[in-house]
Amino acid sequence: MDCSREELLIATIARLLEGCRHVAVGELSPIPGAAAFLARQRDDRVTVLGRLKNNMFTNGGVELFDCAAQGRIDAFFIGGGQIDGEANINLIGTGDYPRTEVRWPGCFGTAFLYAMVPRVILFRQEHSRRVLVPRVDFISAPGTSAPGVYRRGGPYALITNMALFAFDTARRRFRLESVHPGASLEAVLDNTGFDFDRPDEVAQTPAPDAETLSLMRGPVAREIARTYPRFAASLFPDAAEDAKRLTGHLPG
Amino acid sequence: MTSNRIVDSVDALVAGVRDRAMVAVPRDTSGVSMAATAALIRRRARGLHLVCVPTSGLQADLLIGAGCVATIETSAVTLGEFGLAPRFTAAVKAGTIELKDATCPAIHAGLQAAQKGIPFMPLRGVLGSDLVSHRDDWKVIDNPFAETAGDPILLLPAIRPDVALFHAPRADRHGNVWIGRQRELMTMAHAARETLVTVEAIVDDDLLASDETAAGTIPSLYVSAVAEAEFGARPLAFWDAYPAEAVQISEYVRLARSQDGFARYVARYLGGGEATTAAE
Numbered sequence: 001m002d003c004s005r006e007e008l009l010i011a012t013i014a015r016l017l018e019g020c021r022h023v024a025v026g027e028l029s030p031i032p033g034a035a036a037f038l039a040r041q042r043d044d045r046v047t048v049l050g051r052l053k054n055n056m057f058t059n060g061g062v063e064l065f066d067c068a069a070q071g072r073i074d075a076f077f078i079g080g081g082q083i084d085g086e087a088n089i090n091l092i093g094t095g096d097y098p099r100t101e102v103r104w105p106g107c108f109g110t111a112f113l114y115a116m117v118p119r120v121i122l123f124r125q126e127h128s129r130r131v132l133v134p135r136v137d138f139i140s141a142p143g144t145s146a147p148g149v150y151r152r153g154g155p156y157a158l159i160t161n162m163a164l165f166a167f168d169t170a171r172r173r174f175r176l177e178s179v180h181p182g183a184s185l186e187a188v189l190d191n192t193g194f195d196f197d198r199p200d201e202v203a204q205t206p207a208p209d210a211e212t213l214s215l216m217r218g219p220v221a222r223e224i225a226r227t228y229p230r231f232a233a234s235l236f237p238d239a240a241e242d243a244k245r246l247t248g249h250l251p252g
Numbered sequence: 253m254t255s256n257r258i259v260d261s262v263d264a265l266v267a268g269v270r271d272r273a274m275v276a277v278p279r280d281t282s283g284v285s286m287a288a289t290a291a292l293i294r295r296r297a298r299g300l301h302l303v304c305v306p307t308s309g310l311q312a313d314l315l316i317g318a319g320c321v322a323t324i325e326t327s328a329v330t331l332g333e334f335g336l337a338p339r340f341t342a343a344v345k346a347g348t349i350e351l352k353d354a355t356c357p358a359i360h361a362g363l364q365a366a367q368k369g370i371p372f373m374p375l376r377g378v379l380g381s382d383l384v385s386h387r388d389d390w391k392v393i394d395n396p397f398a399e400t401a402g403d404p405i406l407l408l409p410a411i412r413p414d415v416a417l418f419h420a421p422r423a424d425r426h427g428n429v430w431i432g433r434q435r436e437l438m439t440m441a442h443a444a445r446e447t448l449v450t451v452e453a454i455v456d457d458d459l460l461a462s463d464e465t466a467a468g469t470i471p472s473l474y475v476s477a478v479a480e481a482e483f484g485a486r487p488l489a490f491w492d493a494y495p496a497e498a499v500q501i502s503e504y505v506r507l508a509r510s511q512d513g514f515a516r517y518v519a520r521y522l523g524g525g526e527a528t529t530a531a532e
Binding site: 059060061069092093101105107109111115116140141142230 | 305306307328330341344345347351357358360364375376377379380383386402403404405433434435436437438
């Protein structure tokens with residue numbers, strides 16, 4: 001079955017969400033957002049929370065964090081300018097803080113959510129030694145915590161344009177789970193700046209089946225077009241056209 | 253009767269923001285008063301301590317570029333799908349603003365402490381982040397209620413802004429302000445000494461008269477002044493009322509790469525005339 005790279009990522013992330021009830025996604029995370037919508041297509045008890053159109057929250061910006069603190073959020077996504085082999089995340093910048101050479105937006109809620117949400121999926125499309133570094137320049141959110149520090153969440157998996165890794169908290173290391181079609185183990189090794197575990201035989205990330213693709217291209221695409229119009233326009237042009245007609249203005 | 257809280261211009265409204273004031277402003281989706289932002293730049297505000305609740309975008313970038321900001325306390329500054337915030341980025345690199353990097357729930361917690369009149373608020377998580385070592389106003393203690401020794405927990409000091417400044421759909425003639433589900437605006441108003449609001453419209457109804465509107469209304473007792481400013485969030489989107497002006501924001505991103513370009517943007521869109529840049 002032919003599918004795009006984005007569709008492969010969406011289907012793979014949706015698999016990582018199996019068993020989750022409440023999934024939170026960010027405003028600028030169309031691929032994780034699509035994956036959460038896909039998971040909801042499969043199980044209508046799934047709720048997708050975050051800064052989406054018609055979101056459920058009525059208590060302001062604090063509610064997502066309170067909800068996570070109450071243990072109600074099962075999965076969340078974090079990107080990262082840099083990610084290291086112990087799953088530390090840097091969203092601040094490169095070089096010495098505060099006068100970093102490159103400055104990114106900032107930590108957002110990650111320093112809190114990484115500790116509170118059981119299944120945090122690290123998602124960064126670029127798979128390079130610039131992103132996947134031996135040691136982050138600034139720890140926005142730590143991958144693991146010292147014994148005795150309250151923590152009920154953390155890294156679950158890392159997915160990039162090339163591969164899927166699982167995180168082993170006890171070993172504080174990633175383990176390569178599968179390499180996406182079109183990429184190779186050699187390319188993954190060449191482009192990863194940290195050491196990771198891997199099995200003798202590395203699997204290929206399975207492509208979505210026909211039913212998954214039709215869900216993605218139908219109802220999921222329409223939901224995506226409402227929430228992430230610019231992304232939908234490039235990935236699902238038909239659904240974006242529909243949304244444009246319905247809302248009466250150009251996406252973005 | 254119209255309350256004297258209702259002022260007749262946005263320029264009169266921002267006269268309540270003194271230089272060096274701590275000013276709390278909401279994230280882009282909640283109701284950013286870009287009308288008041290332009291007025292602050294026109295009146296050449298200086299030395300502001302901006303508290304972003306919990307992030308900011310174009311508003312912070314404009315105020316930084318115009319030289320209004322000494323300190324920024326925020327969980328992020330970003331123009332969202334338009335990319336990085338150029339004047340913020342330049343100011344960080346040049347070291348011309350003091351950074352108080354935070355994480356979203358820490359800013360909410362600090363405001364909640366001020367709302368309750370208590371000195372601090374504890375927050376789970378965050379320990380192990382380099383944020384903690386760079387924030388000398390944050391403290392870690394052992395949970396005094398823990399059954400066994402240890403259990404470190406982060407304490408955030410109360411954030412008590414001099415001014416909360418935002419945009420809302422409507423106010424009534426008494427100065428009650430309807431904010432619907434954007435409850436962080438309520439928290440900001442409770443925490444701040446003064447609350448200054450621009451609104452799309454001033455209406456004749458009493459917003460507190462009906463339960464339908466009262467639950468989403470900031471009572472005038474927290475509100476210092478309100479000014480009408482139709483489309484006062486533009487070029488940002490405002491709730492579902494109007495979308496972002498993508499062309500204008502894209503032009504900002506292009507021009508604001510340099511301080512000169514930034515000055516041209518300000519002159520063109522903010523009516524700032526000649527003397528509004530930080531480059532002096």
